[in-house]
Amino acid sequence: MELILEYQSQLLAGTLMTIKLALVSLIISVLLGLLGAWAKLSGNRVAQKTADVYTTVVRGIPDLVLIMLVFYGGQVTINAIGEMSGLWGYLEISQFIAGVGTIGVIFGAYFTETFRGAIMAIPRGQIEAGISCGMPRLLIFSHIIWPQMVRYALPGFTNNWLVQLKTTALVSVIGLQDLVYNAFTAGRSTGQLFTFMAAALFIYLILTAISDIALRALDRHYSRGVVRA
Amino acid sequence: MENFLSYIPLDISLIVENFDRFLYGVWMTLNLTVLALIVGGLLAVPMAIARASSHPIFNPIVWAYTYIFRGTPLLVQTYLIYFGLGQFEAIRQSWLWDPILSSAWWCAFIAFTLNTAAYSTELLRGAIIDTPKGEVEAAIATGHSYRSRMRRIILPSAFRRAIPAYSNEVIFMLHGSVVASTITLQDILGVGRWLNGRFYLAYEGFITAAFLYFLIVLCITWIFRWLERRYLGHLTRREITETDIEILSEGSTR
Numbered sequence: 001m002e003l004i005l006e007y008q009s010q011l012l013a014g015t016l017m018t019i020k021l022a023l024v025s026l027i028i029s030v031l032l033g034l035l036g037a038w039a040k041l042s043g044n045r046v047a048q049k050t051a052d053v054y055t056t057v058v059r060g061i062p063d064l065v066l067i068m069l070v071f072y073g074g075q076v077t078i079n080a081i082g083e084m085s086g087l088w089g090y091l092e093i094s095q096f097i098a099g100v101g102t103i104g105v106i107f108g109a110y111f112t113e114t115f116r117g118a119i120m121a122i123p124r125g126q127i128e129a130g131i132s133c134g135m136p137r138l139l140i141f142s143h144i145i146w147p148q149m150v151r152y153a154l155p156g157f158t159n160n161w162l163v164q165l166k167t168t169a170l171v172s173v174i175g176l177q178d179l180v181y182n183a184f185t186a187g188r189s190t191g192q193l194f195t196f197m198a199a200a201l202f203i204y205l206i207l208t209a210i211s212d213i214a215l216r217a218l219d220r221h222y223s224r225g226v227v228r229a
Numbered sequence: 230m231e232n233f234l235s236y237i238p239l240d241i242s243l244i245v246e247n248f249d250r251f252l253y254g255v256w257m258t259l260n261l262t263v264l265a266l267i268v269g270g271l272l273a274v275p276m277a278i279a280r281a282s283s284h285p286i287f288n289p290i291v292w293a294y295t296y297i298f299r300g301t302p303l304l305v306q307t308y309l310i311y312f313g314l315g316q317f318e319a320i321r322q323s324w325l326w327d328p329i330l331s332s333a334w335w336c337a338f339i340a341f342t343l344n345t346a347a348y349s350t351e352l353l354r355g356a357i358i359d360t361p362k363g364e365v366e367a368a369i370a371t372g373h374s375y376r377s378r379m380r381r382i383i384l385p386s387a388f389r390r391a392i393p394a395y396s397n398e399v400i401f402m403l404h405g406s407v408v409a410s411t412i413t414l415q416d417i418l419g420v421g422r423w424l425n426g427r428f429y430l431a432y433e434g435f436i437t438a439a440f441l442y443f444l445i446v447l448c449i450t451w452i453f454r455w456l457e458r459r460y461l462g463h464l465t466r467r468e469i470t471e472t473d474i475e476i477l478s479e480g481s482t483r
Binding site: 057059060061062064065069072073075076077162166167169170172173180184192193194195197198200201204208209 | 313315316410436439
């Protein structure tokens with residue numbers, strides 16, 4: 001316990017990095033998810049097929065494989081393109097950008113399915129009613145689709161977010177100094193790996209518990225006026 | 230062919246030369262994942278029953294267990310077992326250390342099993358408590374005891390209804406098994422990393438690994454689609470075929 005207090009600043013820095021990773025990648029994946037859901041539900045064949053390929057491929061390949069592919073391979077690719085086109089010089093992909101980008105894109109695929117399901121759960125008649133009242137498309141989205149979509153999507157959203165938060169741990173493998181990385185180095189230098197990995201486990205548990213409670217409160221907010229069976 | 234291959238910026242010959250290693254990696258990934266799924270699945274059944282029946286002692290214990298394992302990353306769980314347990318002198322001296330707890334394979338297997346058991350427990354618990362009330366009442370009315378009700382009515386129907394969600398768990402477990410490569414095991418990703426390190430490559434190993442994982446996921450999806458048709462066919466919505474429409478429209482004209 002004293003050892004953990006001694007290394008608390010390192011653990012805290014790692015925890016903050018983990019939170020930052022998770023939040024930034026969450027923003028990317030929610031945006032990609034909305035785009036993907038729109039593509040899948042739009043009548044456009046090309047958009048539909050693209051979104052289908054995106055969700056199938058991403059969900060078929062393990063996260064760490066993609067992270068490593070982007071981190072080690074992406075660097076070479078980007079520089080090769082830059083050299084060929086002469087548009088940019090030597091670029092370096094940091095662990096943070098590789099991690100956030102890849103995890104954002106991976107979970108974008110999961111959010112696509114969540115949002116698609118949520119939009120489809122809204123009774124079609126309500127949207128038609130909006131159209132027949134002469135509401136503009138944006139108004140239909142903000143007043144009819146969005147509030148209900150959030151409610152239908154929240155359980156899936158909560159699930160995705162919890163998985164996403166835990167997935168960020170994998171970025172420690174490519175050397176980003178997140179919670180796992182810092183706990184591991186502290187544990188190795190003190191010879192107390194169990195203590196520090198247990199501490200990391202406990203911090204993750206707190207993070208997921210807080211998310212769970214917060215999202216449940218949000219769920220209550222968006223379910224006002226809904227009678228549950 | 231030679232000409233065509235030269236356009237691909239990948240060194241395919243290296244992948245082909247080392248393909249036997251990749252096959253070994255597939256074997257390693259599959260045996261770890263499948264064994265963990267089997268043992269974890271077997272552990273999940275009694276735990277799910279304890280959770281679903283709100284057993285006064287076991288329910289809270291199992292709840293705490295699933296909460297911890299579902300709330301933390303598999304990577305940390307695996308590290309805790311593989312790197313962490315060696316911290317204790319008593320464990321290093323015990324009979325468990327030499328054949329089991331000092332081996333990367335066993336540590337990965339234990340971590341994966343405990344992880345998938347936690348997820349499967351909650352999944353199966355959901356399926357059990359969602360059993361239609363009528364089925365349970367009918368079982369009570371025909372004089373089934375609690376045990377025979379569970380064995381003959383509730384569990385068979387819960388297993389069937391858990392199939393779609395369980396296919397996700399199987400794919401997640403396969404994805405999660407890449408953690409094995411971080412504790413020195415030569416699974417598919419481990420071989421990919423080895424290849425890249427050995428020949429100083431940037432993507433060949435990872436692309437081959439990605440491709441192999443993708444193939445395995447496709448197979449899992451097919452297997453579960455078959456299982457769903459076989460065991461869940463009576464619950465799926467039947468698509469209306471053209472003959473149905475003919476029959477329906479004939480019916481209305483009569």
